[in-house]
Amino acid sequence: MNDKKQKLKQLSQKLKSYGAKHFCVQGALHIKNNLPCQDSAQSCLEENFCLAVIADGHGSAQYFRSDRGSRIAVEAFENCVKEALTNSKYYYHDSTHPKDNTAINLIDALSSSRISIKKRNHAIQWFCQSILANWLIAVRQDMQNEPFTKEEIRKIPEKYRTLHEKDHSEYTSAYGSTLIAALLVADFCLLIQIGDGVCIVFDDAEPDASSKIKPVHKYAHGNLVSFEPIPVDDKCFLNTTTSLCDAKAREEFRSCYLKKLPVAVFVSSDGIEDCFHERADLHKFFHRILFDFSDSHEAQAQAELQAFLPRLSEKGSGDDMSLSMLYDVSKFKELTADVRDKQLPEAVSN
């Protein structure tokens, strides 16, 4: 075994202490209004990576297949990760640097310490575009397999209807959805997002200044800190969001690269975010979840959260709720050992 493979194997050992869980429940108002659940969620642990992903399909009438769109988005992310990390023939092609090694594996592109930030960002951009392409291909395939019904065509806005009549694969907006995903590989964490929703990371410290990450909403919880490292997009405001179905979707992905594996990472739809007026309470909720999963039997913790989310939706936003999480239980226990039998520390704004 060469040194590189040996190193990767050693690094992959770190992933073995992680747990991965995902939840997706129909919102109270969706039940009341007889709307399907338009969120989707997935998480998985593999030998050399773990991922957590959620997608939130748009609800207006013109996005009439957004429940499928969110499911396809989650699958697209999973497919692209597997393709990039398990298929040795997958290459990220760096066309901007023809004199360099022009074709490198994505994992090398992201994990190499010698790579420049610019080149890494380029690799991430490439990866996001592959997710978008994968989503569009699957959406068009779904439209071919099951063409829009007359009732669905009536929901297409006037200005797009003529276009759809000419080319039946063009109205992909019917499947409009957001996407937030976290990927842990070897010694790094990649977070990507298009649209609204939230990604919260828990670790023993926030990213150092050299990372150039400027997290918003930072809170301290005893020896842990939680923060939101993905840059905010001002276009996601009130009921407007960017989307995989946007014409300029490829430019609307935001991302964040963390040079170390965090204690935990949560991705969730705005249905959960909108239940809490105080941002600190949202962070406290996720902190509480970590405590529960590290204290209780995993199946019991899972059942408890699964049962709580519909009640949260009913009292709070009324919206669908999706949540996906990756967490290192042993590290979390180690960092919270001094407060395990005491009350949870209050979230304190930094």
Add this chain to the structure above:
Amino acid sequence: MGIYDQTIMQSVARRSMTVFFLVDTSGSMDGAKIGTLNQAVEDTLPELKNISSSNADAQIKVAVLKFDTNAEWITPVPAEIESFQWTPLNAGGLTAFGEACFKLEQKLHKEAFMNDAAGCFAPVFILLSDGAPTDSYQTQLDKLKNNPWFKKGVRVAIAIGDDTICDTLEDFTGNRETVLTVYSPEMLRKIIRFVSVTASQVASKSSNVGQQSAPDQTTTKQQDFIDALQQSTIMEPADDDSELGDIEW
């Protein structure tokens, strides 16, 4: 009841929707105008309370900014409608509309009145005025019009009497349809009630729960309000004209 119900549920709240009343309290409003306005808003509060309590989607809050020679917030922060009490306003002085725009814009930020940001509905802005601004207002109004909360909100103006400069009010709301002119105390009472209730219903309904739209969305809450206005008969003359009261201003 599980662990989350005990520890988390207490911090869970409905989304909130704030109704901003921007009230001209200049000298020309003195007398019947301000008296009717005070009574009309007070009479409308129970209906807003009903909307808030019977609507699982949104908690209604109220914020009041009065402007005469200066602009001043009557509510230091948006007040929950259930506990809100209208303080009767007095009239006197000039019409510092520009300062009112400035003070409103200052509060339309996450760090100010919109700190429920994660769970907010687009707000409602109800401007009540009977005259023309006496200060240089255009720069402040333009700045307000660029504020994202203002742009997303339902904006409506009630012009009290013939002397009102409707162009300014139209500039504020962005539509001629949402400038409603009233000529009598009875009409003012009816319009205040109609506008407050209808705009609150439109703005607080759950149409955006799970219904976020991509940026090319074609409908807005402002358009929804205009539709509601056009479907109503509120601005049509009543069969019995006396119902509207005599023209008193």
